[in-house]
Amino acid sequence: MEQALARSAKGEAAAFEEIMQRHQSMVYSLCYHFLHDSYSAEEAAQDVFVRLYKNMSSIRSASHLVRWLRKVAYHRCIDEARRMPALPPVTLEYLEACPTENHPADPWLSQRLQLLVASLPEDSRMVVILRFQEDLDLPEIAETLEIPLNTVKSRLQRSLDILREKLGRYAGEVRK
Amino acid sequence: MNDLGSKLQAALRRKEAPADFAGKVMARLQPSSAGRLDSVFGFLRTRPVRWAAVGALACLVVIAIYIHDRREEKARVEGELARAQAMTALRIASAELNSTLAKAAKIQRDAPSQER
Numbered sequence: 036m037e038q039a040l041a042r043s044a045k046g047e048a049a050a051f052e053e054i055m056q057r058h059q060s061m062v063y064s065l066c067y068h069f070l071h072d073s074y075s076a077e078e079a080a081q082d083v084f085v086r087l088y089k090n091m092s093s094i095r096s097a098s099h100l101v102r103w104l105r106k107v108a109y110h111r112c113i114d115e116a117r118r119m120p121a122l123p124p125v126t127l128e129y130l131e132a133c134p135t136e137n138h139p140a141d142p143w144l145s146q147r148l149q150l151l152v153a154s155l156p157e158d159s160r161m162v163v164i165l166r167f168q169e170d171l172d173l174p175e176i177a178e179t180l181e182i183p184l185n186t187v188k189s190r191l192q193r194s195l196d197i198l199r200e201k202l203g204r205y206a207g208e209v210r211k
Numbered sequence: 212m213n214d215l216g217s218k219l220q221a222a223l224r225r226k227e228a229p230a231d232f233a234g235k236v237m238a239r240l241q242p243s244s245a246g247r248l249d250s251v252f253g254f255l256r257t258r259p260v261r262w263a264a265v266g267a268l269a270c271l272v273v274i275a276i277y278i279h280d281r282r283e284e285k286a287r288v289e290g291e292l293a294r295a296q297a298m299t300a301l302r303i304a305s306a307e308l309n310s311t312l313a314k315a316a317k318i319q320r321d322a323p324s325q326e327r
Binding site: 048051052055056059060061062063064067068073077080081084085088144145146148149152163164166167168170195198199202 | 220221222223224227228229233235236239240
C-alpha cells in the first residue's frame with residue numbers, strides 16, 4: 036500500500052485505481068449508512084476519491100489515508116445531507132413499509148436499524164457508524180472527526196439511548 | 212458487546228460499492244477533449260463572469276435603445292427641416308404666383324383704356 040501511495044502521488048493512474056479498489060467499499064458504506072440513499076452515497080463517495088486524487092501528495096501513510104478518507108467522507112456526507120430532503124419521521128408504519136433484505140442474522144431488523152441510524156442527528160450519526168461499521172474505539176473516532184473524546188462519548192451514549200428507545204417502542208407495538 | 216451493539220454491527224456491515232465505481236471515478240479524473248475545452252473555458256461559467264456578462268448585455272441593450280432613439284430623433288428633425296423647406300418653397304411660389312396674378316390683373320385693367 037505504501038508503494039501504491041508513492042506511485043499514485045507521482046500521478047500513476049493504475050496505482051490510484053488500486054488504492055480506490057481497496058477503500059471504495061469503506062467509503063461507500065460510510066456514505067450509504069449516513070445518507071441512506073444509494074444514489075447520493077455513490078455521488079458523495081465518488082467526490083471523496085476525486086478529492087483524494089487532487090490531494091495525493093499530502094497523504095503521508097496508509098493509516099493517514101484511511102483517516103483522511105473517513106474524515107472527508109464525513110464532511111461530504113454532511114454537505115449532501117443538507118441538500119437532501121429530511122427523512123420522514125420513523126414511525127411504526129414507516130418501518131413496516133420499509134423493504135427488507137434477506138439478512139442472515141436479522142431478517143428484518145437490519146434494514147430498520149439502518150433507517151433508525153440514518154434518522155439520528157447528523158453530529159451523532161457518524162459516531163455510531165464509525166463505531167459499529169468500522170469498529171473504531173472512541174479515541175480513534177475523536178481523532179478522525181477532530182472532536183473531543185468526551186463529545187464522542189456523549190454523542191454515542193445519546194444515540195444508543197435513542198435507538199434503544201425507538202426499537203423498544205417498535206417491539207412493544209408489534210407485541211400488541 | 213451488548214445485544215444492541217451486535218445488532219448495529221450486523222446492520223452497519225460494509226456494503227460493496229456499485230459496479231464500475233472505480234471506472235466512473237477514473238472517467239471523472241481523465242477528461243475527454245470536450246472536457247478539456249470545458250476546463251479551458253470553464254472559468255466562463257463562474258458566477259462573477261456570469262454577472263459581468265449579464266451587465267455587459269444590459270449595457271448593450273441600453274446603448275442600442277439610445278442609438279435607435281437618436282436615429283429616430285434625427286429622422287424627425289430632418290423631416291421637420293424638409294417640411295419647413297417645402298413650406299418656404301410653397302410660400303415663395305405662392306408669393307410669386309400672387310405677384311404674377313396681380314401683374315396680370317393690372318395689365319388687364321390697363322388694357323381697355325389703351326384700346327380706346
